[in-house]
Amino acid sequence: MGRPMTEAMAVDNVSKVFPPNIVALEQASLHVTKGEVHCLIGANGAGKSTLLKIIAGAVKPTAGTIRIDGRETHLRSPADAASRGISMIYQELDLVQQLTVEQNLFLGQVPARLGLIDARTRRARAVEALRRVGAGFDPDARVESLSVANRQLTAIARSLTREASIIIMDEPSGPLNETELERVFAIIRELTAQGVAIVYVSHRLEELHEIGDRVTVLRGGRTIETFDVADTDDRTLVHAVIGENRTLLERHARPPLRDDTALRIERLTGADGLDIADFEVRWGEIAGITGLNGSGRTSLLRSLFGVRPFSGTVTLDGQPFHPRTPIAAISRGVGMVPEDRKVEGLILDAPVYTNATLPLMRKSSLARHGRRKAAARSVLARLSTKYGQPEQKVIQLSGGNQQKVVLAKWVANRSKLLLLDEPSRGLDVGAKADLYELISELAADGAAVIVASSELDELHAHCDRVWVLYEGRLLGSFDPATTDQNTMLSAQILGRNHA
């Protein structure tokens, strides 16, 4: 690179352990020089968000050092980081919906004299910042009335109002269209020309090529490598992101697909651009759905479970299917294992048997503890769940066994269509293998299973078909027996059907 390499920020060997002992980052490092666009990529759970939050002062590291402008620093709070010239654009959570655009732009640093807001100065600076990002909306508009794209522009305009020397952008491109993204890129170039360092997080490799100078890859909480973007091809990056252990997962033999269709989506549309057409699952099939975060995996499953409104034509077992509540979906034999089992899947402080038999309770008016314990015992035995007593609290089980309890709900309820959202998240290798074995047993018994996951290697190893979602649309399905992972991966990341 031709430009002088003056260090803006150096993060060295930073680790973060969340209690009790979840390791989010393990000696990760990131060196950013002034005037560069430094991209950060990594799969889900690689530790990107934790690293960004540490840099923004929102999370304190367990170990490691941070140097800003050559001086070692301890960032005590977001305000502290901001005062040292670090500005962070979070994906969503940093705008206050009830306030106006202008109020949000200056939140935390309102121009004021003696505690009184200097409204005139604030208005002038707000208009200027919004003009720079090309925003066509009123500074007095409340953020909740804006589209997602305009909220993103507001967040970017906000970082312009602070005299930041390091700006962190966490997937800024998500909601933006091409014109808006071009405008953001122009602003980035303007800023870097002034010596501002940009840390740019994106899954889209084409953006990296367009705007990035260097790229650091995180995997499993560690820094894998930092590349010069110009000298690096996509294949190298993709390998660095997913790592070598993906070859360890052997593809499992699957019986031939049956002819009878379980679920068929002719068209399903919903909020945030979800638009699914021509999707089907047969009885006895394990269908994989993959895609980046925000591609609509979870939204699709939640729509099918009656949690998220949608319109369109869907049939289940040949009959029209349009659930408006979970109860409606459950009574048609649908079960869902949600993405976050601790929040949405389990009542952590309740006993194992209560959790395993919760959907059964709507069929009777008495609690029937004895009968439910018996039912739970038999289902949990079938899923080879390890637990002490049915009365044991579910929070005391391991992650893998907790997930089996979630699954047991629907097995006990004899659900025929299972919607599994990231079912292997947080499980160790053994527990994952166990889980997929169970899934294929359930499929062998005739259930249709949809597994949504960003873990492509798992889907590749266990599914009959893998569908790729990109920005709310299906790109099509792949047969894992005849398609290699790289083809699917480039579809997942690049949104292209061919590598």
Place this chain on the structure above:
Amino acid sequence: MPDSESRTGEIPAKASAEKFRPLDLLIQYNFVAIFLVVVIIASLLSENFLTFTNIANLIQQAAVVGVVAVGMTFVILTANIDLSVGSVVAFAGMVVALLLAAGVNPVLAVVLTLVIGAAAGASMGAISAFAGVPSFIVTLAGLVSFRGLTYLLTDGVPVSGLPAGFSSISSSMIPLFPGFNLSSMGLIFIVAAVLAALILRLTVFGEYVYATGGNPEAARLAGLPTKRIVVAVFAISGLMSALGGILLTARLRIGQPTAAQGLELDAIAAVVLGGTSLFGGRGSVVGTLFAVMLLQVLRNIFNLLGLGSFYQMTITGVIIIAAVLLNRFLDFRRGRT
């Protein structure tokens, strides 16, 4: 950039905020409309209703609940609640009475009492914010403990023998314009409400209150001292409760330990009726002011009609439910869930 234009064009940022649609405006400021309807009904029922004397009376009668509700508005805007206010009113009323009876200089007694009230509120706020305990629980404990403390001060006996001049805090008649004399406690209520409205609207602190209630995580990430803001709003609520207690004692001319029971519910009802969201981030002191007066006018109407307090309680509850349902409907119409 045609695409971006059309996209921003879709968003009715201006349409909702600036295009005047009378119906929307009416729905938005429904508490004003309801207030006006009730006032018209009252003036039809009694010729004496729209007289200066009666209006001044209404404001004076609403003053104690009013100042407490103004403080409560700050707390609820941050998505917290303060159940202790009734007990703090009684406690402060007793404290100021005891100080005066002991011969302390009246100005000093009032200031001391206000400081004690603010400190009581601040400490409850601090426990809630820094230990992460819901304010509902902390202030519920405050409700019980401060009432207990109030009784302990004199073993439950009222305090009398206050200096004669002290009642002038409440009942000096101040001529605002010819023919309209407002008692000092009514004036204090109005001034406190106006001051609070200005603080919320014009100061950085006010904006922080809305931001903390609207999205505490976003506020924290923007560098706002959200915990200290929560402590501050509870301090304000404690301060206003102490003010309410002082006004009450001055008007009754005794310190009454059983005073202001259930006052917290009247104050919360007024804040919610005035359109402030219990989920935080939305609302105003102006709404609270109208709601306090609305409830007072209703009481006045019931008295004019000769309906007893049982009717008053029942119908007040029904009106609160109706107002809250209306606000939910508004949220729904604006696409909030």
